[in-house]
Amino acid sequence: MIPQHASPKPVIESDRVEGTAVFDPQGHRIGTIKRLLIEKVSGRVVYVDVTFGGFLGLGVHHHTIPWEKLTYDTRLHGYRTDITEEQVRGAPAFYGDDEVWPDKKREQELWDYWRDLPRGLSEPP
Secondary structure (H helix, E strand, O other), X not given: OOOOOOOOOOXXXXXXXXXXXXXXXXXXXXXXXXXXXXXXOOOOEXXXXXXXXXXXXXXXXXXXXXXXXOEEEOOOOEEEOOOOHHHHHHOOEOOOOOOXXXXXXXXXXXXXXXXXXXXXXXXXX
C-alpha cells in the first residue's frame, strides 16, 4: 500500500522539478527551483538551486539549499521546507559570473552555513 503523501510514481523527471515553487513553513512562496545539483559518483541529488526575485531575468538571485530539506506538498503543488526565506537569502550565493560550482573555499562556506544554521537543520551530505 502506498502512503497517502507519496506519489504513485517512484521517480520524477528533473524537468518536472525545475520551475517548481518552494514554500516556507507558513505556505508562503519563497522561490523557485532552477536546477538540481547531483553528485556525480553516487547520482544523489545533494542541493537545489533556488531563485528569487527579479523580472525578465534581471535581478534574479541564486541560492542553494540541501535537497533533503524539501518535501513535496500535494496541496501546494510545490516543495515545502522548514527553512525561511531569510535563511535562504542568507546562504552563500551559489553561482558566480562564470562558475557552475564554486571553488573549494566557497563550497566549504556553503556546507558550514547549512550545518551551523539554527533550528536543528542537519548537516548536508
